[in-house]
Every structure is written in C-alpha cells, then in structure tokens.
Amino acid sequence: MKFFKKNSLKISDDKRTRAAELSLRESIYPLCLVTVLFFLWGFSYGLLDTLNKHFQEALDITRSRSSGLQAAYFGAYPLASLGHANWILRHYGYKLVFIWGLVLYGVGSLIAWPCILHRSFGGFCAAIFIIGNGLGSLETAANPYITVCGPPRYSEIRINIAQAFNGIGTVVAPVLGSYVFFKHTGTDQKSLENVQWVYLAIACFVFLLAVVFYFSPIPEITDADMAFQAQETHAGTDGRPFRKQYRLFHATLAQFCYTGAQVAIAGAFINYVTETRGNTDSSLGAQFLAGAQGAFALGRFAGSALMKFVRPRWIFFVYMTLCIVFIAPSITQRGNTGMSMLYLTLFFESIIFPTIVALGMRGLGKYTKRGSGFIIAGVSGGAVVPPILFAAADSADSTATAMSVPLAFFVVAWTYAIAVNFVPAYRDVADKFTVVTMSRDF
Structure with a gap:
C-alpha cells in the first residue's frame, strides 16, 4: 500500500487523496489501527457500568445520583462531536482528531486519580467528563473513518466488525470489576484503591497509543473524496443544502434514543439482577453483566456475518424490532x-449503533465530516435516559419497572429502521451504495 511520504497533520479538504477508494487489502493497516480505539471506548464504557453500582456501595449514594457518571460521560459527546473535535476534523483531518482524543482520554484518567483518592464523586464526574470529551472526539473521527475507508458496499460490515471489538471491551471491563473493584466492598478507602490503579494504567496506555498514531502513516479522507464517491454511486444528496439533509437528522434522533436506551439498560443491569434474582450480590451481578456484554459482542459478529448475505437495512430492522420484543x-x-x-x-442491540452511523452517512458527500458530528452527538442520549430510568427506579423502588423507560425510547428509534426499509428516499440511497463499488475489492 502506498502511504503519504510526508507526516503531515493537515490535509486540504478540497484535494482528493484517493484514500476513500482503497481496496480491502490496502485498507487493512489503517483499519486495524483505528479498531484499537473501538476496544478502548468499549472498555471505558464497560467500566462505567460497573462503577455505577460500585460507587453506590463505596460512597453510599443513591441510584439516581450515581447516574451522574453516565450524564457526565455522554453529556460530553455533543461538545466534542459538534464542537472542538468536529472543528479539528474539518480543518485538519482524522489523524489529529485521533491524537487529540487520546490525549484528552489520558488527561481525564490522570485527573481521576486524586478524585478517587479523596473520595470525591463530583470530582470523579468531572474527570469522566474530560474522558467523555476524549472518547467523543475518537468516535467523531473513528466511526466515519471506518465507514468510508475502503469499498463503499462493505461499510456496514466494516463498522460492525470494528464495533464488535468495542463489545469485547465491554466484556473485559465488568470481569475486571467483579474481581478487582468488588474485591473490597463497603465504604472504606480500600474499596476504591484498585480503581485508581486501573485509571493510571489507562492513562499510560493511551498516551503511548497517541505517539503510535502520530508516527503511523494514516491515509486521510477529504470532503473532495467523499463528494466524488457520492457522485460515482449516483446516490449523493450533497447537492441540497445541509439543513435539508433530513435523513441525517432522523438518524441523529434515532441514535439519541437508541443510545440512551442502551446505556440505561447496561447501567442498571447490576441493580436489576441484584434486586430481582435471589442470592445475587454486586460481584456476581458484574459477572452476569460481563455475560450480557458477551452476548452483545456475539450479536455484532453474527450481524456482521449476516450482512454479507442480507441487506444491512433488513438486519437493522429485525434487530431493532427484537430489542423492543425482548425488553418489554x-x-x-x-x-x-x-x-x-x-x-x-x-x-x-449489538448492530444498531454502528448501522445507524453507516446508513445515516450514506450520500452525504462533502457533508460527511459535518454529518458525522451530528450522528455522534446523538450519543448524548446516554446522558439523558439513564437519569430518567434511575429516577423512575428510585420512585417505584424497582429497577425492573423502570425498564419501561428504555422501551419507550426504543420505539422512537424504531421509526428510523422503518423509514430506511420502506421509505424510498431513505431506501434508495442505502441500496445504491450497497450494490455499487468504486474501487477494487481486493
């Protein structure tokens, strides 16, 4: 594969680099490197779900207050995806956003250390907010990069495989929590000591990874590349003003509602099983959560395989429908x-998030980078729905009853799955990208 000879952190968006026309073989290295990021934020997200219950016990706080972790984490996403990260993406490119996100992630992890040492829940939420800005920056760049780097017709498969490693990260974190965080329970300092070391290790790793990204020859993908891709597939909608990209805004709404529901369910999972299942403590609950996240990861691999034979939009519709069927x-x-x-x-739930990203970005052309910011901003639903669920759980004194909250948000997200399969303006754009390829497959 031919990489850029100059290690530049800025590429003009008016210039075609042909990076969006790479074959599968040519795109392997950059895709593998970016996929590491998916594991990182899966691990971070899995830690958050485990710490939610751990802090309830170690700091003696209510369920609704502990949801401040999710509010701080996911509330940072719009600030990154619509603000600083998106500005860097549009003015400098993907590589600098990757480095910027990793640095923020590392800084937040270092700040978490003294906050945990002094048992400051508010301070730890502030550290999580910085980490959320870092991960929001990484998602703003990594999701669209995986989607557009390589043959267009495989974009849903690529992003679902990459997101499967995110699922693996969410499995590892609860297992770690069950054996490390819950090793010491109660309200003494020892119950929080191991959390400090985990975040210090994270900081060291992500700073090292930022250095790796700086020296790695990652091909940039510009607006000119995406405009050409949309033109060649005859499915581009970038001829209309950005404010009329209605499919994008519908996808953003679906992402907001779906992500909010997903985060709420995972965040309340340990509470749910400890309340409804006999002889189940928090440590065992964390292990059950790891098993559930394992099912999540398995669903992504299975969904990615099915997309090779069935149109991704149909897999999306079936999976979204069954989320509603089983949560009820x-x-x-x-x-x-x-x-x-x-x-x-x-x-x-497994394939929903990445498939919304892939389908929502179809045909955006020169608006791809800007549009990705909106879809990733939809992740902020994770800051809104969990507090509603936990407030409902505190009110009814039942986490099970409060599961009606994510059910309602799933139904709203389902409207996008219906539209992308049965509304021609949505369906035609998705199908043209699926059957038309712009570059050699291999």
Whole structure:
C-alpha cells in the first residue's frame, strides 16, 4: 500500500487523496489501527457500568445520583462531536482528531486519580467528563473513518466488525470489576484503591497509543473524496443544502434514543439482577453483566456475518424490532427469566449503533465530516435516559419497572429502521451504495 511520504497533520479538504477508494487489502493497516480505539471506548464504557453500582456501595449514594457518571460521560459527546473535535476534523483531518482524543482520554484518567483518592464523586464526574470529551472526539473521527475507508458496499460490515471489538471491551471491563473493584466492598478507602490503579494504567496506555498514531502513516479522507464517491454511486444528496439533509437528522434522533436506551439498560443491569434474582450480590451481578456484554459482542459478529448475505437495512430492522420484543417482558418478569430477557435485548442491540452511523452517512458527500458530528452527538442520549430510568427506579423502588423507560425510547428509534426499509428516499440511497463499488475489492 502506498502511504503519504510526508507526516503531515493537515490535509486540504478540497484535494482528493484517493484514500476513500482503497481496496480491502490496502485498507487493512489503517483499519486495524483505528479498531484499537473501538476496544478502548468499549472498555471505558464497560467500566462505567460497573462503577455505577460500585460507587453506590463505596460512597453510599443513591441510584439516581450515581447516574451522574453516565450524564457526565455522554453529556460530553455533543461538545466534542459538534464542537472542538468536529472543528479539528474539518480543518485538519482524522489523524489529529485521533491524537487529540487520546490525549484528552489520558488527561481525564490522570485527573481521576486524586478524585478517587479523596473520595470525591463530583470530582470523579468531572474527570469522566474530560474522558467523555476524549472518547467523543475518537468516535467523531473513528466511526466515519471506518465507514468510508475502503469499498463503499462493505461499510456496514466494516463498522460492525470494528464495533464488535468495542463489545469485547465491554466484556473485559465488568470481569475486571467483579474481581478487582468488588474485591473490597463497603465504604472504606480500600474499596476504591484498585480503581485508581486501573485509571493510571489507562492513562499510560493511551498516551503511548497517541505517539503510535502520530508516527503511523494514516491515509486521510477529504470532503473532495467523499463528494466524488457520492457522485460515482449516483446516490449523493450533497447537492441540497445541509439543513435539508433530513435523513441525517432522523438518524441523529434515532441514535439519541437508541443510545440512551442502551446505556440505561447496561447501567442498571447490576441493580436489576441484584434486586430481582435471589442470592445475587454486586460481584456476581458484574459477572452476569460481563455475560450480557458477551452476548452483545456475539450479536455484532453474527450481524456482521449476516450482512454479507442480507441487506444491512433488513438486519437493522429485525434487530431493532427484537430489542423492543425482548425488553418489554423484563418489566414484569423476575429472576432468571427477566435476566434472560435482558441478555437477548443486549444481543439484538449489538448492530444498531454502528448501522445507524453507516446508513445515516450514506450520500452525504462533502457533508460527511459535518454529518458525522451530528450522528455522534446523538450519543448524548446516554446522558439523558439513564437519569430518567434511575429516577423512575428510585420512585417505584424497582429497577425492573423502570425498564419501561428504555422501551419507550426504543420505539422512537424504531421509526428510523422503518423509514430506511420502506421509505424510498431513505431506501434508495442505502441500496445504491450497497450494490455499487468504486474501487477494487481486493
């Protein structure tokens, strides 16, 4: 593969680099490097779900207050995806955003150390907010990069495979939590000591990874590349003003509602099983969460394989529908039955987020970078829905009853799955990119 000879952090968006026309073989190295980032934020997200319950016990705080972790983490996403990260992406390119996001992630992890040492929940939320800005920056660049780097017709498959490593990260984190965080329980300082070391290790790793990204020859993809791709597939919608990109805004709404529901379910999972299943403590609950996240990761690999044979939009529709089908019984069922419903819900959640990203960016052409900021801003639903769920759980004194909250948000997200399959203005753009390829497959 031919890489750029000059290690530049700025590429003009008016210049075609042909990086969006790479074959599968040519795109392997940059895609593998960027996929590491997916594992990182999966691990960070998995830690958050585990720490939610851990802080309830170690700091003696309520369920609704502990949801401040999710509010701080996901509330940072719009600031990154619509603000600083998107500005860097449009003016400098993907590579600098990767480095910027990793640096913010590392800084937030270092700040977390004294906050945990002094048992400051508010301070730790501030550190999580900085980490959220870093991860929001990485998602703003990595999701569209995976989508557009390589043959267009494989974009949904590429992003789902990459996101499967995100799922692996969410499995590793609860396992770590069950054996490390919950090793010491109660309100003494020892119950928080191991959390400090985990965040110090994260900081060291991400700073090192930022250096690797700086010296790695990552091909840039410009607005000119994307405009050419949209033109060649005859599915471009960038001839219309940005404010009329209605498919994009619908995808953003769906992302907001879906992500909010997903984060709320995962964040409340340990509470759910400890309340509804007999003889289940927080440590065992964290292990069950790891199993549920394993089902989530498995669902992504399965969905990615199915997309090779079935149109991605149909897989998306079926998975989204089954999320609604299986979350509903968890409201009234208890014990192993209720937990099994959540396992199945997480399995079918798996491909929703990355597929919304891929389908929502179809045909944006020169608006691709700007549009990616909007879709990733939809992740801020993770800051809104969990507090609603936990407030409902505190009010009803039942996490199971509060599962009606993510159910309602799933239904709103379902409207996008319906539109992309049955509304021609949505469906035609998706299908043209699927059947037309602009470069050699191999």
